[in-house]
Amino acid sequence: MGGKRLDARIEYDSFGPIQIPANSYWGAQTARARDELFTCGWKYHPKLIEAIVLVKKAAASVNSELGRLDSRLADAIVQACDEVLSGQWRDQIIAEPLQSGSGLALNININEVLANRAEELLGGNAGEYKLLDPHRHLNLSQASNDVFTTAMRLAVITALKEFEPALLDLERLLRRKALEFAKIVKVGRSHLRDSVPITLGQEFNAFGSTVERSFKNLKESSNCLFELNIGGTQIGTGWDAHPSYQARMVDKLSVFSKFRLKPGEDLLRMSQSMSDFVQVSSALRQLAIELGKIANDLRLLNSGPEAGIAEIKMPAVLLSPSPLLPDGLPEEAQPLLAESLNMVCFQIIGMDLSIALAAQAGQLETNPMAAAILHNLVQAIDLLKQGLFAFNQKCLAGITVDNERCQQLLASSGALFAAVSEQIGLDDARALFKMHEENPERLRQALLEGNVLSPPVIEKILNHAYFTTASIRPRVNGAMESAS
Template sequence: METKKVRKEKDSLGELEVPESAYYGVQTARAVANFPISGLRPHPTFIRASAMIKWAAAQANMAIGKLDPKIGKIIQKSAEEVIDGKWNDQFVVDVFQAGAGTSHNMNTNEVIANRAIEMLGGRRGEYKLVHPNDHVNMSQSTNDVFPTAMRVAALLMLRDLDPVLARFEKRLSEKAKEFDDVIKSGRTHLQDAVPIRLGQEFSGYARAIARSRKRIAVASEGLKELGIGGSAAGTGINTHPDYKKKMVSAVKKISGLDVVPSNNLFERMQSMADFVEISGALRELAVEVIRIANDLRLLSSGPRTGLAEIVLPPVQPGSSIMPGKVNPVMAEMTNMVCFHVIGNDLTITMAAQAGQLELNVMMPVINFNLLQSVEILTRDIDVFTERCIKGITVNRERCRAYAETSVGLATILNPTIGYEAAAVVAKESAATGKPLRDIIIEKGILSPKEVDEILDPVKMTEPSA
């Protein structure tokens, strides 16, 4: 068996072997040994955001004369490779790790340092050239780096979610227009109710998504206020007075995000409320999407023994034993994604309240769950829109038949014959199966002309005098 080549590195706990080919170092190796929990690794966008913080710190520290430009520029060059995703495989710490994310921060510091050393012609682990703590982590602490990277990563990913939601809303609005002339029976309590147009139902769905999109945009604003510069406890220890301002300016430049410095670094370090707020907005979106997906499953149920008012596009066979069966799989998948997002929100809420005094050490799990929620919602809603919503068709005959036989039609008679008389007619229709129109005419309550005018399908779906 071939022996793996290793190098020895040393930290405050002693010496440890590190794979010779690794760009990470001793502290990352310890974390790998300590946390063999889930096999889950940091999200690529979070790796990217972390490297952006390191690039910005080098820029700020050079600007205030604290970091040798030769070292600072090589750190930036190394960080740019990480930002580009070149070394994602070197980020090996489990997402369930040391509190506050120290292990991830050191993984980032070591990868950038060792790549910078290599660029300078040195050997990995030769930290006298570029040191993970003294140079890459200069003026920083995990306690302000990690939450800042969380904010940057979340904002970058939310930027991808918004256009997906816009397309979802647009497709629903298009269906609302397409189905505007389709009269169907409304249903409340899952019982027959007054007539409604299918397009009106879909307009409600579109409006709900528009409002969810707006809530997410509003909740995202809090993420833009950065606490970088607070260092270990919010006091800014070991940082230059100008560092915070220059740091945020550099983050803004490298990320393209409209971020600003916080006027209270203690609150930024103590509180995870901004992450609870954005997670709550995602949870609200998930609830609305679940409701819409469930309605679509119900409206398409059948095709012989259900409502069958709409037809969802078939995307795959629905059964391994029943030939010809087609299931609403895109809506089912969407439900499962949204259930998971709601579960993530609970984890984020519990982790956010678990902070003590100057720091919330549960940030890694908040970060993982939030980014996962954004990612799976973005992917799910994208395919749900294109592979389900876009191709929905309507069974006009079935919709009209339900509308014409619904006992809910009796409601339109209230202003003409009164509630009690209308209730008698409705009960007879329900008991005999006769249409309301026929019963009203047979009993001589109204003439055929009067009934036809009152029961005009379109008029029944709009306010009238």
């Protein structure tokens, strides 16, 4: 910071004088918020701070173009904004998310930081406000209500864009595993009971389709966020904003953000209602529910190693001693990354509830709980992104199949018995299976070596597609009697 500084300076607001650290760019009102409002140590998300600074940069340019702000002042504000966007002065943003629901404290904090830094760039000193005033110049044509909610939209769009690669990678890995396991026939399960066969590839492909659909739903839900309410000022009526301000701001923000933004159709609705954010949060919750179910299924298929299903094996990331005989039995690998993904999903579902409660708590023309909505929504997106990056590469990519275990369980489930019964009848099938009940795997060999069925028929019923594609099953003599 330029200029010689003392340890502190005195600034004034409506309550009187207040002492400010001399090396601070924030001013009197931010100091009041720090001293008088609730604090818990939480920080505003960097994406929101960047989005608000982007709005301030656009506003300075547009107000200058419209003749409402001297170009020299506008240039200094734009330079100060660029400094913050490049990572400078972030320690000067000290407002906290739960201090003021409409983002008032953060808007004030950023206005003061930018005004004081721009004052220095113009040759003045921070805290004097001789050339630039935080409210008259930095908040010109704006109110915290439209600035904050516009920045919310930009922050969520940015967070979702950064989240997309993790979700696409998840679907890609699931589809790849589906191809890898395409010919692995195993027991299907309904109500956790043995059912008709399925391939492991079909299970993983269904997981991939679930992720694909959830991703599409999330994308569609976020389309409404590209509509901005900037220019609505206090409550959506555009009080103290130039008639051309909104359209120019949207154009400028589109250039700065590289997003295809558009003016809001009803700024009053966008001031009153947080439903656009609820819609995105709901889609994120749906995704979390689906991912939690997939993680649960993988943990079940991995259960074991001896007394569980154990059809797949997750990569070992940590080993723990056997609880039965630590010094005599092998160490065990726990499904930690799948469990972590479950916990991440639980957290996101809880955040969605907080967002829903905050959204319905608005009154009349504004919602004073907007900061809680943004804090939870962007944190949820980031949390799921981090959870998926770890799960994708350290767990899902390394999953392998125990084909021998799959065939063992399949033979024990009655699937092969049903296939043979369709060809030779129930009585002969029972007799054949009775001979090999102690060793179901020997039955397969007996079918191949004996003359019970012709080789083409044996090849047909042992093929992975026999029980796992749509077909009308032949009726077996005695089947109804057996079922009864």
